[in-house]
Amino acid sequence: QVQLVESGGGLVQAGDSLRLSCAASGRTFSRNTMGWFRQAPGKEREFVAGISWSGGNTYYADSIQGRFTISRNTANNMVFLRMNRLKPEDTAVYYCAAGLLFGSKTPADFGSWGQGTQVTVSS
Numbered sequence: 001q002v003q004l005v006e007s008g009g010g011l012v013q014a015g016d017s018l019r020l021s022c023a024a025s026g027r028t029f030s031r032n033t034m035g036w037f038r039q040a041p042g043k044e045r046e047f048v049a050g051i052s053w054s055g056g057n058t059y060y061a062d063s064i065q066g067r068f069t070i071s072r073n074t075a076n077n078m079v080f081l082r083m084n085r086l087k088p089e090d091t092a093v094y095y096c097a098a099g100l101l102f103g104s105k106t107p108a109d110f111g112s113w114g115q116g117t118q119v120t121v122s123s
Contacts, residue, residue: 009117022096
């Protein structure tokens with residue numbers, strides 16, 4: 001079982017940047033894909049970005065349009081989401097997740113989840 005704890009959320013203005021962090025612990029992650037998802041009030045949870053733990057290969061949701069960057073630090077078991085040029089529509093609870101299927105954008109393919117961190121972007 002993988003334990004995940006997110007941090008770094010907050011209230012920012014449109015156009016600002018923010019970096020979310022996810023601390024991972026538990027069993028080894030070499031076969032894992034790590035992902036960031038978000039969920040806005042009244043909406044379904046949606047995929048944002050994913051990264052393979054071993055090789056660092058990344059993939060993103062089309063809606064991000066190059067504004068976000070996912071990365072990981074294998075020495076410290078951390079995953080990050082750098083978010084630039086934030087928009088009010090990026091407001092959501094952001095979740096870190098661990099799964100086994102690289103390339104998946106489906107929440108059901110991720111078996112471990114953090115508690116989430118709130119990101120609010122004001123206009």
